[in-house]
Amino acid sequence: MSFTTEILRFERWQRRIFRLVRNSNGLIRIKQLDYSSPSKKGQRWPIYLLEIGHKSAFRKHAPLIVSGVHGLETIGVRIHLDILSRLVDPQGRHYSPDLLAGKFGVYSIPILNPAGVANLTRSNARGIDLNRNSGVEAEKALPFFGGHKLSGALPYFRGHTKQRETRALFRFLREDFLRRRRRVHLALDIHSGYGSENFFWWPYSYTTKPVFQEQAILSVADTLRERHGMYRIEPMAKSYQTHGDLWDAALLAFQDKTLQQKPQRRSLFMPFTLEVGTWHELRKSPRRLFSREAIFNPPRESRKAYLKAHRALLWDFIHLYSKRKARREFLRSAP
Template sequence: MTSLPEIQQIEKRIQGLGSSVRSEVLAYSELDSLRFPIYKVTFGSEDPKAPVLGFTGGVHGLERIGAQVCVALMNSLAELALWDETIKRTLQDIRVFFIPTVNPIGIYKKTRSNPRGVDLMRNAPVEGEAPARWVGGQRFSNRLPWYRGEVGAPMEVEAQALIAAVEKEIAQSSLAVTIDVHSGFGFQDRIWFPYAKTVKPFPDLPLAYSLKDLLDRTYPHHFYRFEPQAQSYTTHGDLWDYLYDNHLQARGEKTYLPLCLEMGSWLWVKKNPWQIFRAEGPFNPIKGHRQRRTLRRHNTLMEFLIRAVASPQAWANLSELQKEDFDKKARELWYATN
């Protein structure tokens, strides 16, 4: 039976942990004789109001390293949950979930899009403000990159599965953070926050600045560039813009911050220029030692986010004065020219 190493690793981990982990198949991605499950694996509290942290990857099949990083982080947390008493106590109060292979056939076929030729990160019914031509999403043909899908058509199976799973997790949660793992842009690893659709500041700007400030103070020598995604480029159809806006309308006192980890793949190409001639070359660390380094590179970020979600008083429970102060600082840092 045809499968993916990443899916095999997920299934092995599910079998090994038994009742200490909750797993489900969100949907199946299908193309001709291929049929791959989209797994969600969850650790921790079953209280729907508990703070929640989510990791997703493999939305773009060519960016396979994103799925592999998600699986590696899931495996690390699974091991910690077996013996680390601090993690065990933390997981009594929060929930952590993983959806590592959102677009499994794209990973298998080494395509950016899903089996129907749709770029899942351009597929939501969100219209961007003057996004870059083509790169921001197009409806001309699924034979060309960045295809959004037909006007008025339902979102793709993979996109619907991701959105339904995340909406279920964040609907009642007092504090929710998700991080979607990608590669393919820049020489530096970036942590992006919304919006992708507009260069205007998004409503929870003080919250994003507060988390950045906490990261900077906790790990002053970290290597991430924390910034709004739209400062790099804007797009139509971003799934996380869609999720955030829907949650914003109905959230009440609940807080949700979607993040994107954009790994700087240009550095891998710079160090090994010949890989540019392989389909996956611009997006993945081809050399074995670089792949291994990447797979262990983001453990500190995961541990930081677990602590941050478990400790909202440190950054998320902002007073009105703090919101005003952080909003001013964020605009000076990120939007001084706007």
């Protein structure tokens, strides 16, 4: 069997990522976190990590952006790569002087699920939905859509073991991203498709209980709500509950570790999810309902408008605590 289509499709995305690195004047470094879980025929793909900014800046502060957890939702990867390219372009309107001056860095995982992107599937090569795969049990998950253990032939399959992609993300969070104490750890995972509105969710997905370190999260939510009226900023479980959310598991592990530390040494970890609403495009042209890619992505002619629409929020999010003074005050006021 030939994999030509899949290889060429992944190649196009990979080329975009490499171009970004090459054009950054050394300001973007690329590493490989791992390979994806192999398909039954043994095919696997690299999972890349980008570090944007000066090496020393990562000791100070570095928010994380993730996309491509669901292989079909490529508008998220586009929005992600768009803002990265602009942050490091001194000629453009969205470049970041503080980033260029080494005051902070940005971690980026543009495609956590490269097999899904190559195969045009939501799941990885084993038919497993990575955002149902973390092992967390929801209190009242939506039937089927909220994750099931029936079969990898059906969407929203949780799988029976943690996938390589899931483990690669958790390892990175544990060993790099969340390693330093007394830091403000901001993360954003970009998805698309659900509903006509744009959601900006905070955890949890497994319960309606208040999130760990809720005061800090509410304060970020208030700041963003004031400036960005086009998003519904709220806890994810208000929309629906699912099993196996990646950020639920990451936050629960962080909570366990943090509660063992002295209060004055604790960090804050605030993982958010941006869900870019694309369903109003379906109303405009209902024929798009018959293409699985089209349900999760805007039509080609609207792509630029989507990038532009979400650029301001991404820029703001990345810069929320880019100033040392703002971080100190925020940490001091945290309970």
